[in-house]
Amino acid sequence: MSALVRTEKLSLAFGGVVAADAIDFELQAGERLAVIGANGAGKTTFINIVTGFLKPTSGRIFIDGKDVTALDPRRIVRLGVGRSFQLPQLFLEHTVRQCLELAIVGKAGRLGFFRSLSAQADQKEIDHTMELVGLRERADDLASSLPEGQRKLLDVAMALTLRPKLLIMDEPTSGVASEDKHDLMAAVMRALSEREVTSWFVEHDVDIVTQYATRVAAWISGKIAADGPPDQVLADPTVKREVLGVA
């Protein structure tokens, strides 16, 4: 069985700065991968390359065995790869419900010009998604009025509405108060489990990583320095020194 995501010698350089250095990577369906690394290690750049936002200098990317190296984000999304962002990417002048309606209609790929958006979208599916991530009470509030934690949830919910095979989340708990981080991750993971979505998330909080990941990959200077079960990677001396900042 081919990997859900596979990269071969994936590289990207910005001038003299090598953000991705010949990365060979595989992600199997069902895994919960946590990516850790210091700021500037190339974690987000790698996500940007895999999701088509940045084009690699060299190397290839495969989703479900299909070569997607030259595809743009839109086409990669259609192959079942959803994404949430470090800074939530929302439609700030739309309500929570409308954001999800746009996502669900976008998934169908047909934008009607006459029927209202709400009539075109599957409201049951939207209600269920809001219930899953705990946004039901905020359905009719503008996205711009949400606090950061709920913005993150909405960002994830929009990606989930696409019914992806894989959800890539870039720092889902950053900017969220530490006492709310676990609630947020619990809500997200509950939704992912229900829909059997493979996940890959960038995270700095070791507690979150150990609690929710089945595999950890540590990024250092555009390379994967360690990759494996959480206890093994987090105990790696290089990871401890370079990523976790402990002796």
Add this chain to the structure above:
Amino acid sequence: MSTNLVRTMVVIGALAFLGLGLSLPWLKTPAIFVLSYGLAALGVVVMLRGGQISFGHAMYACIAGYTVAFLQRAHPELDGLVLIIAGMVVATLAGGIIGVFVVRYRAIFFGMLNLALSMVLFSLLAKMYEISGGTDGLRIDRPTLAGITFDRSGYESALLIGSLVAAIFCGWLVQRYFRSAAGEALAGIKTNEARLEYLGLSARRILWSGYVISAALVGLSGALFALVQGLVTPEMGYWLRSGEFVFIAILGGSVHAIGAFMGAIVFTVIKLGAAAFLTGVWQMLLGITLIVVILAAPTGIAGLLRIGTRRAPEGGAR
């Protein structure tokens, strides 16, 4: 509440237009101009919904106007309704072709590229005297309307009624479009184009659709304008005319289709009123009005009246 308010305003406005226009003959032409400008501003509003401002959309009015003039020269027997539809169709096709190119750009580049194209058209029309009549333009004879030959007064009355029907119908259609998936996605370009792409949607295609709709609306406006004025000149596509459309769109606001017509009414009243009573300073009055609107009511007159709120009503279904 908002919907009822809009309906009431449309009914009152339509009755006022018909009543005043038909009882005061000198008001017919200004009333048709208001509706024509409103339709053009509605086209600009469509672009504003997507966060883009075009400073060259008058070119589509110009294209439609010259289509009417050229067609009538070639086929003098053509009915006015056929000429209007033909003008609108050609402007829409032009919008479709030009749109493929301009929707690659955003913000100031989008605005200036449209302006540049409109000025190329203006220059061509002004220089190609043998074909376009140069800066003198081309005269348009009064055609039949729906097969009926009218005298001047009847012709203007028929055009007024036709323009009013077109304005209400287009306003309704555009408002439906704003609330549709395509229209809401267009509004999504304004706040987060990247997210649209990550939902599997093409922001460029969405903007192109909006651009073509806006060209069609401005084209309809231009065809009506040409018929009521009986003359087309390159001035129809000049950048100042585009600026007036943008002015009206901002004045009326982009939160609801009705804003474009509110803006057109206020614009025309100020322009004609000031030109009559404060000769020489009407531009200053318009400028002051725009400053007041931007500072006090950035969502325009329609926004000030709380028409077209972005928050969904009870139950979320709209």
